[in-house]
Amino acid sequence: MGSENLDSEHAVMGSISLTHTLSSPIPVILAVVAAARCEGNRFHIAGMARIVVIFDFDRTIIDGDSDNWVVTQMSLIQLFHQLLPTMSWNSLMNRMLEELHLQGKTTEDIAQCLKRTPLPPPIISAIKSAFSIGCDLRIVSDANQFFIETILKHHGLLSCFKEIITNPTFIDEEGRLRIIPYHDFRSSPHGCNLCPPNMCKGLIVEQIQASASTDGNKTLIYLGDGKGDYCPSLKLREVDHVMPREKFPLWERIHDNPMLVKAKVHGWSSGEELEMTLLRVISTILANDCNANCDYILTDSSDCKVRYMPPATLESSPQTPPTHH
Ligand SMILES: [Mg+2]
Numbered sequence: 655m656g657s658e659n660l661d662s663e664h665a666v667m668g669s670i671s672l673t674h675t676l677s678s679p680i681p682v683i684l685a686v687v688a689a690a691r692c693e694g695n696r697f698h699i700a701g702m703a704r705i706v707v708i709f710d711f712d713r714t715i716i717d718g719d720s721d722n723w724v725v726t727q728m729s730l731i732q733l734f735h736q737l738l739p740t741m742s743w744n745s746l747m748n749r750m751l752e753e754l755h756l757q758g759k760t761t762e763d764i765a766q767c768l769k770r771t772p773l774p775p776p777i778i779s780a781i782k783s784a785f786s787i788g789c790d791l792r793i794v795s796d797a798n799q800f801f802i803e804t805i806l807k808h809h810g811l812l813s814c815f816k817e818i819i820t821n822p823t824f825i826d827e828e829g830r831l832r833i834i835p836y837h838d839f840r841s842s843p844h845g846c847n848l849c850p851p852n853m854c855k856g857l858i859v860e861q862i863q864a865s866a867s868t869d870g871n872k873t874l875i876y877l878g879d880g881k882g883d884y885c886p887s888l889k890l891r892e893v894d895h896v897m898p899r900e901k902f903p904l905w906e907r908i909h910d911n912p913m914l915v916k917a918k919v920h921g922w923s924s925g926e927e928l929e930m931t932l933l934r935v936i937s938t939i940l941a942n943d944c945n946a947n948c949d950y951i952l953t954d955s956s957d958c959k960v961r962y963m964p965p966a967t968l969e970s971s972p973q974t975p976p977t978h979h
């Protein structure tokens with residue numbers, strides 16, 4: 655973030671320069687960061703941590719499913735399908751890791767396999783941009799800690815996330831990687847019939863909302879694709895946003911009965927669309943804040959340099975993201 659281009663006539667100004675070039679061929683209108691307030695020599699971004707962005711991981715951040723990737727790439731498909739009718743997914747993945755250990759595969763072998771899983775460059779760029787803007791980024795995923803952290807670290811993204819809420823993992827004394835269910839469904843079942851026994855993402859989102867509300871007024875943006883992302887989508891409020899991957903189960907469920915979701919809905923189907931849509935939603939939230947609170951906002955351009963623009967200009971801009979319920 656830079657602090658050049660200051661307008662000394664207006665006390666309400668700063669500038670943000672996004673260092674990550676958007677990979678989209680379409681010039682992305684990247685209206686960013688309302689109200690960088692000049693207080694003495696320091697510039698404060700009013701939007702900082704005002705927005706909490708919650709990402710699902712599989713088929714949202716990475717293009718595919720990390721469990722499927724390991725099972726396929728490490729030749730466990732046959733055993734996986736043989737055991738699937740008898741075990742929960744989460745226990746089955748733990749069993750697959752046992753199998754790999756029995757075959758003499760190490761956690762490093764698993765890590766090498768995970769590093770090859772495709773992660774679209776625009777999604778890397780979207781995460782880095784949202785982080786640069788000052789959003790509070792979290793992951794809520796039914797994958798596991800080792801898979802997620804290995805992949806994020808490989809792409810230089812791990813430090814962008816404030817919290818990763820997922821099934822914990824550890825390496826036991828024999829060097830075997832083990833997965834523990836996030837919710838202990840035997841001693842304290844979560845009781846939600848929309849979600850698998852080991853994880854209710856709705857409950858997790860409620861906890862994030864509760865901590866966010868003691869921390870000031872926050873807006874949530876939730877991105878996901880699967881059935882497990884429906885429960886948390888139902889917990890979002892009118893001021894929040896949900897970004898379902900189009901033609902995937904979350905998107906289908908929302909569109910089966912749109913009235914049940916209070917948040918604004920923005921579909922996406924490619925990494926490019928995710929990036930553009932997320933940054934537009936963020937910019938709209940911050941622009942609305944700015945319209946209420948300050949004289950000017952900082953905005954856009956296709957080269958990702960942020961420049962000044964009076965709020966009225968953005969208000970009439972055709973680039974406001976389409977929202978539908
Ligand atoms: Mg998913």
Ligand SMILES: [Zn+2]
Nearest residue numbers: 846849854885
């Ligand atoms: Zn649930």
